[in-house]
Amino acid sequence: MKRIATRIWLLIVTFIVLTVLFMYFLTQFLYLQLYVADAERSMEEIGVKLQTMYKGGRVEDQLIDDIEIYNSHSNYNVFAVRNPRELSACVPFDIDYDALIGVEQREQLLANENVSTIGYEPRFERQVISVMVPLVDQNRLEGIIYLYFPLAKISELTNKEILALLSSAFGFSLVMAYLVSKGLRHIMRPLRDLQKAVDQMAGGNYDIHVPVTSIDEIGKLSQTFNDMAVSIHKEDEARKNFLATVSHELRTPISYVKGYSEAMQNGLIKDEDKEETVRLIVRETNRMERLTNELLQLARMENEATEKVNCYPIPLAETLREVEYLIQPALAKKNISLHLQVEEDSIVMADEEKLKQIFINLIENAINYSEAGQAIHLTMLTTATHVTVQIKDFGQGIPAEDLPHITERFYRVNKARSRIDGGSGLGLSIVEQLVKQLNATMRFESELGIGTIVFVDIPLMEEL
Numbered sequence: 417m418k419r420i421a422t423r424i425w426l427l428i429v430t431f432i433v434l435t436v437l438f439m440y441f442l443t444q445f446l447y448l449q450l451y452v453a454d455a456e457r458s459m460e461e462i463g464v465k466l467q468t469m470y471k472g473g474r475v476e477d478q479l480i481d482d483i484e485i486y487n488s489h490s491n492y493n494v495f496a497v498r499n500p501r502e503l504s505a506c507v508p509f510d511i512d513y514d515a516l517i518g519v520e521q522r523e524q525l526l527a528n529e530n531v532s533t534i535g536y537e538p539r540f541e542r543q544v545i546s547v548m549v550p551l552v553d554q555n556r557l558e559g560i561i562y563l564y565f566p567l568a569k570i571s572e573l574t575n576k577e578i579l580a581l582l583s584s585a586f587g588f589s590l591v592m593a594y595l596v597s598k599g600l601r602h603i604m605r606p607l608r609d610l611q612k613a614v615d616q617m618a619g620g621n622y623d624i625h626v627p628v629t630s631i632d633e634i635g636k637l638s639q640t641f642n643d644m645a646v647s648i649h650k651e652d653e654a655r656k657n658f659l660a661t662v663s664h665e666l667r668t669p670i671s672y673v674k675g676y677s678e679a680m681q682n683g684l685i686k687d688e689d690k691e692e693t694v695r696l697i698v699r700e701t702n703r704m705e706r707l708t709n710e711l712l713q714l715a716r717m718e719n720e721a722t723e724k725v726n727c728y729p730i731p732l733a734e735t736l737r738e739v740e741y742l743i744q745p746a747l748a749k750k751n752i753s754l755h756l757q758v759e760e761d762s763i764v765m766a767d768e769e770k771l772k773q774i775f776i777n778l779i780e781n782a783i784n785y786s787e788a789g790q791a792i793h794l795t796m797l798t799t800a801t802h803v804t805v806q807i808k809d810f811g812q813g814i815p816a817e818d819l820p821h822i823t824e825r826f827y828r829v830n831k832a833r834s835r836i837d838g839g840s841g842l843g844l845s846i847v848e849q850l851v852k853q854l855n856a857t858m859r860f861e862s863e864l865g866i867g868t869i870v871f872v873d874i875p876l877m878e879e880l
Contacts, residue, residue: 424603428596452534452567455545459492459563460530463549466494466561470551474498475559483561491565496551498559507564517548525550525557534567543567606634610641622649666707669700707842725853727765729877732803733758735768736794739775746780750788754779757795762803763877766854771874774854775805777847778870782809785868798876802856807870814862822860823848 466486469479480496487494497503500517521531530549537544546564550557609626616624624645628638676693679685685693740756747754764771775794782792786809793808814822823844851858855875862868 424600452545455565455567456532456547459545459547459565460532460549462490462492462494463530463547463561463563466496467549467551470559472553473558475551492563493565494561494563496559496561500548500557500560503562507562521548522557525560526552526555528552537566603634606630606638610638613641613645617645617648622652666704669703669707672700673697673704725767725770727767727854729763730766730768730771731760732762732764732771732796732805732874733760735771736775736796736805739772739779740794742772743776743779743783746783747792750783750786752783752786752788753791755791755793757793759796759798759803762796762798764803764874765877766856766874770850770854774847774850774872775807777843778807778872781843782807782811782868782870785809786811800876802873802875805872805874807872808867809869810867813864813866814860814868815864819860819862 466483469482475496475498480498483494483496493507517525517531524531525548528550530547532545532547534543534545536542544564544566546562549561549563551559551561606626606629613624613626622645625642626638628635628642676685676697680690680693736756736758740754743754779792779794786792790810793806795806795808797804797806825842825845848858851872857873859871860868861871
């Protein structure tokens with residue numbers, strides 16, 4: 417935060433310095449363009465008006481005296497001379513005649529053009545502006561009217577206001593410094609809160625919230641952080657619950673295998689019970705293997721969640737008949753019949769292996785919750801945009817309060833039954849991930865004691 421505050425301060429100081437430099441150069445520009453240029457223009461106008469008094473020929477003493485009288489009433493110093501070399505006797509400072517009127521300046525004067533000069537005069541300790549207006553007759557320089565004026569310094573022009581100006585500038589600087597300091601503290605407060613929150617989150621505290629005090633970028637950043645903290649907190653809780661559930665799920669079969677194995681090793685199992693014991697060990701080992709495989713599959717699917725699945729045209733009826741063939745052993749084991757009703761012309765966009773996995777899992781789930789001798793109906797219904805595959809069983813059904821949660825990991829409607837048949841509570845979670853990968857949808861309808869219907873909507877292949 418100190419680095420950001422320092423950068424802001426440097427930015428403000430830079431702006432102030434640039435403003436001062438701009439004002440300095442602007443003042444110099446205005447001084448030259450307004451004050452100096454105005455003085456030069458006024459002197460030339462006066463000189464031209466006085467020039468009209470000259471009627472030609474030799475410059476008369478009367479003209480020189482009249483100009484001298486005008487000088488006594490003018491803001492500028494004005495006098496006339498016949499010979500430019502006489503200027504040194506008329507002005508209260510040294511004049512270098514050759515520098516003042518060189519060849520170029522003499523040509524200008526002979527051409528009846530005014531000559532203006534500006535130079536520093538040590539006696540006055542300031543710049544002096546002068547204007548020479550020629551008195552020319554028949555291409556002969558008979559004399560010049562010379563006007564000069566010591567220019568006031570910028571500080572002298574503002575001498576009366578300079579103290580008030582400096583005082584105002586100092587007071588304004590103090591006020592600005594206070595306001596900037598308050599503004600920075602106000603701006604940096606939510607950033608400091610964010611920094612503290614991030615430090616706490618780095619320490620493992622995800623249940624944290626920062627106040628949102630504005631609707632600007634910093635406020636949006638704070639709100640985004642809060643949303644992220646809530647998401648991470650939920651993810652952390654889900655991870656802890658997941659690990660706890662996995663540990664619990666594995667603890668039971670491991671304890672079975674360990675207990676029965678040690679009992680057999682120590683000769684505590686009777687010979688007539690050894691076969692049953694081995695069967696129990698194999699069953700629990702299979703449960704651990706199935707659980708491990710399903711966990712690995714879930715992890716792999718989550719890593720592939722952002723990857724696009726390569727979907728291609730599939731004749732759905734043919735795929736469902738292959739599923740029927742693959743599921744026959746499970747159906748025969750419980751003497752359950754599968755009634756398949758398909759539409760041969762329906763072509764969907766999907767991945768065939770993922771489709772098979774979806775329907776095998778759903779049919780196996782229907783078998784597990786159906787009584788021996790019952791039937792399962794699998795029906796296709798084609799609409800304009802998709803094919804709906806309906807899987808209907810007549811098993812025990814799902815309570816209404818459990819229906820929204822059945823795709824959650826390790827969620828069991830009948831926990832006791834799931835323990836016996838080895839179900840892990842991950843099957844429908846896997847199916848849900850597969851359905852999402854295929855841009856399909858899945859929904860459930862169930863009534864306790866009557867049965868369950870699963871609807872899977874798969875996109876149709878678009879016609880070319």
